[in-house]
Amino acid sequence: MRVAISRRFDWTLLFLALLLSGFGILMIASALSGNEVLKDYPWRQALFLGVGIILMFVAAAVDYRLLTTLAYPILIFFLGALVVLKVIGTVAGGAQRWLTVGEYFLQPSELTKIAVILALAHFLSSREDKMESILTPILGFALLLPAVGLIFWQPNLGTAMVVVAIGAIMILVAGLRWRHAAFFGAIGAIGAVLAWRYVLADYMKDRVLMLFDPSKVKPEDLYNVQQAMIGIGSGGWLGRGLFRGSQSQLHFLRVRHTDFIFTVTAEELGFLGAAALIVLFGLLMLRLIRIAGQARDTFGMLIVTGVTAMIFFQVLINIGMNLSIMPVTGIPLPFVSYGGSSLWSTLIAIGLVQSVAIRHKKIGFDT
Amino acid sequence: MGGLRDPRTARLIVFRVGVVLLAAVLIGRLWQLQMVAGEKYRLLADQNRLREVDLPAPRGVVYDRNGEILARNQPSFTVEVVPGDLPEDEEGEPEGSGDALVLDRLLAILARPVGEGSTAPLALDIGGSPTPAPTAAPAGGGKPAPTPDPRSVIKERDPWVMPRPEIEKKIADGRLGGAYRPITVARYIDEETAFLIAEDAVNLPGVQLVLEPIRDYPSGALTSHIIGYMGHIPEEQLADYQERGYRANDQVGLTALELGMENELRGTPSQETIEVDVNGRKVRVVGESKPAVPGYNLVLSIDLELQRAATEALQAAFDRSEGFTKANQGAVIALDPRSGKVLALVSLPSYDNNLFAKGITDEAYKALLDDPLLPMYDQAIAGMYPPGSIFKTIVAAGGLQEGVINANTRLGDGFDGANDGIIWVPNDFVPWDMSLAQPFYSWTHKYGYGHGLHNVRHALAVSDDIFFYELGGGYRDSFNGLGSKRLGQYASAFGLGEPTGIELLGESAGLVPTSKWKRIWYAESWLTGDTYNMSIGQGYVLATPIQMANATAAVANRGTLYKPQLVDYLTDENGDVVKPFEPKLLRKVPVDPRHLDMVREGMYGAINFPDGTATRVRVPGVVIAGKTGTAEFARDWNKDGKPDRDDKDNLPTHAWFTSFAPYVDPEIVVTVFVANGGEGSGVAAPIANEVLNAYFAAKNPPEQTGPADVPTATPEQPGIAPTPAGGAP
Structure with a gap:
């Protein structure tokens, strides 16, 4: 059995995940060099990575099929955590996203994404043969609602949007009928208009507006986007050199070790380095989709699809934001951005994927 | 374990395409930012991080000849x-x-509120002084500060x-x-x-x-007219200055040496490029930074102690004066006739240039400008006055050189038969009718006696106006004078009628009148009376005190007219001499030294003959030569529309005295001018005496003037013996 596990374990995926995580630590070290207060952050991230790898292996070791029964309880647990967070959560940065554990902050919303993926995968796989019914996608979205609502309420528009997007991809891949898709498209459009008028807070609107009309945006929001553009643009082919990007090292760029770590990469390692990072993410996602295609069952396939969608949207939103083609939201770059919660949830997700890969269907094994 | 149905596989393929598309879009955008617009962003990044920082050059310090600081930079x-x-x-x-x-x-x-001098000066220990350490004060330094100018x-x-x-x-x-x-x-x-x-x-x-750093002037009002002050570039000159590398808010010298020596004092400011972080804090210097080069220090030939002595003597004379001859304005100039170097240049009233260093308030500036005594106006170089009798030295030199007279020619009262201090000049248009003749008086007339006949030496000593009327204008058919044209030529040769070229701006040219000038300005012919007046330094001729001092120097040194200079040499920040200011020759005066010796003897007589006009001028152990001047002028203080006259019906007079010493090998010329001061002998001469006393006392030992030191340059010196050379004219 051990031999089987090690033979079926997807080493390529592990390699890509570790490569990205290690790269992240390096970039965090560069982004924070010279910062006395945060000088141990690269080491912390390394510690997070160590713990994360253990969590990943634990997740891989657990047969994902056992999670069918636990999917809903886990979701309920995290929803509860979000409620608790809202009530007693630490106030930080205007949004309540953290739970203080000792001197560390925990962001339950990160792990909630995994719980949502599991629950939705379980739900959709259980209604595999009822995809013709419009009730299936509706119930599927309904399942997302509590989580989306609570995360939005934190408020954390970005992550809420990511959760909706993950759900949409999972439902699509699960076999959403096109006529249903059209229906949801219409609903979504109306919903977006209504949300714009009645739900979204001003700062959220600003961030969306910034994409279309920079003049409508508050200067403090515009500032970092401009600094990021300058940082990326000044990178050139090979960059200014690690630890030598003026925008990063002289602190013109803010939140450079988390949300804007891609800018640091593009500035210091240039086009080649930043493009390589994007390619790495591409390879990782293609590998994930391949694993999804080889999954033994729909549950496994949908878990992997959900994880892939999660990474896809976070990469899209984060790097898109760095490149000024996406609004500014606090979405970290998976593996790379500083932050234990994000890294752990991503590695746990990879662990789940490994669990699916190890137990993949026979035909996939031969191809 | 049912196999996956087709739609799902297809949708995963679409997902794959989506992933590839995502990577393509992101990389495409990356390409656009880094490759297409990279230059622009690189520039913006540099704008973010690089700052040009001015490295100001410390302005040069100004010292007097003994190393006393006259201008420095103060925090x-x-x-x-x-x-x-x-x-x-x-x-x-x-x-x-x-x-x-x-x-x-x-x-x-x-x-x-600032304590009214209740607190002792606080020693602040913040950084080093930006001023180089002053050179050691000369012996006798540490004099009390000058009495504060009101x-x-x-x-x-x-x-x-x-x-x-x-x-x-x-x-x-x-x-x-x-x-x-x-x-x-x-x-x-x-x-x-x-x-x-x-x-x-x-x-x-x-x-x-x-x-x-702001400019600080330790000697303040004592040297304001020499040093001047700084301020913002006048708006109308901004373009000129900017062309020379100045910034709009730079301070520049605005008057006197601060202005005249701006290029030397300024130094070379530099710039460095520094890298700053987002908070503007300096991270490092980018590239090589060229340090700013401090301006050159000026070492002046001015002797601050002599300047102080001259100022105090002049001020004391003001304080003594009262009534009709109340004096408030004047000038004292001391210079070295061997080089033209200025030892003291006093103009009173003065102002405190420290007011400007701090940025003078509008009210204070207006008060200075509106002051009727013109404290901002340098009387010594800009004031134009009739030189009076001290002009006679020039007339005498011209007359001797032109052969109009020789050493033994005797002119004066009695030419017209009466020794009464009056000479009658026939009307130029009806010369045969002596009833229309105009009387010209000598200063002795009001004391009820005449001069008799004198030779030129004695005429200078007693300041015989009649002699010089005749020498300049002739007398009827009996004697042909020098004439106005040649008078003017010699006045010009001695430097009158043009600025001397001292390093200060705002110098006046004075006026050497000609018949053409009079025709243009007065539409009148030049009359013999005009020549008479001019011959005793009255009438239209006007001179600045510095011109008269310089002319005296040319007499003292027997014919060399130097350009007066305040700056002795320039030093760099290490105190090394960068550029000496050599004496600058304006011209050799076209008068034979023999004739100038005759003038010198006359000036010797004025001090040392028993009937000289300034016999009270005495410096122990030093033989002095000089010439008094009392120049009439018209004023109307009581505003009655007529020139003021005193109770004896005399016009008010400016007091002049010019002198040099020692008589043999003169090394100092002192010229004193007191506006409205009265008699040159009674008012101006004592001031010069005090200045000479101060000079020779500081020079110690006094045996400098002993016969052993007499070189052979001037062979026939009546002044070697302290006894007057007899009254024989």
């Missing part, structure tokens, strides 16, 4: 607030309460403090970007207040004191 205090270093707001307090704590305290200190009581510029709402706004703005960029909240604060702020630093986080 001035500016208060800055750094928003990023201000304390955080306390929990639960309103926004900005942290700032308010500091601002309350700071503004309270700045608003506190004008320096004009209030100094009040410290400037930014209004509080403006400070708060700037702090708020600063927090948004560049929280560590200092905001200037107060300038020109006095040392005492600066000290209090420095002392209270613990309670004033985010507040810093900055030293900015």
